[in-house]
């Protein structure tokens with residue numbers, strides 16, 4: 449039987465604060481793009497195009513990375529089809545024109561108003577909320593049915609810190625930060641692997657499965673919680 453093709457990932461970045469998307473692209477490039485990626489970006493023009501050169505260089509090396517760049521105020525020296533693909537802003541209509549259609553995972557990064565509009569538009573288009581991740585916003589609250597307190601202990605072995613887990617910490621990264629640690633992270637949504645951390649003992653559960661499976665013995669602390677006592681090499 450022919451395996452089903454991997455569902456595409458559509459990354460959408462608007463404005464200047466899109467560094468987490470570049471981290472994702474680099475990680476996925478290192479993994480050989482296990483799923484096709486559409487990178488949709490809204491910028492002003494060729495002079496004000498955050499990470500434009502880096503992103504084009506990655507796309508030139510990886511056939512499974514597709515670019516769809518919109519310029520709001522293209523200069524006469526910007527060449528349509530070479531430097532950018534569309535005039536105007538990134539809107540839901542932009543996403544609807546892409547080959548993956550609604551059967552993709554989406555990650556949105558940009559000003560809150562733009563992200564909110566796109567998220568509402570994707571919902572109206574029929575994309576399930578579980579397939580839309582928003583980067584850089586306020587993390588979602590934990591499910592209301594979780595008890596606020598637990599008897600679980602998390603030990604950060606390299607730092608010599610032990611802490612009691614509470615469900616309102618949401619994830620192990622949030623707990624580490626609450627304890628004064630400064631682990632690496634970028635997307636906080638389980639896509640970029642910047643927060644990868646060795647799990648020395650115990651087990652964790654993910655609220656949403658990471659888009660790239662972590663290597664054995666490693667966990668993505670931005671999106672998992674402990675199931676019983678755990679020890680992290682952090």
Ligand code: FES
Nearest residue numbers: 634636641643670
């Ligand atoms: S910060 Fe990106 S996967 Fe955790």
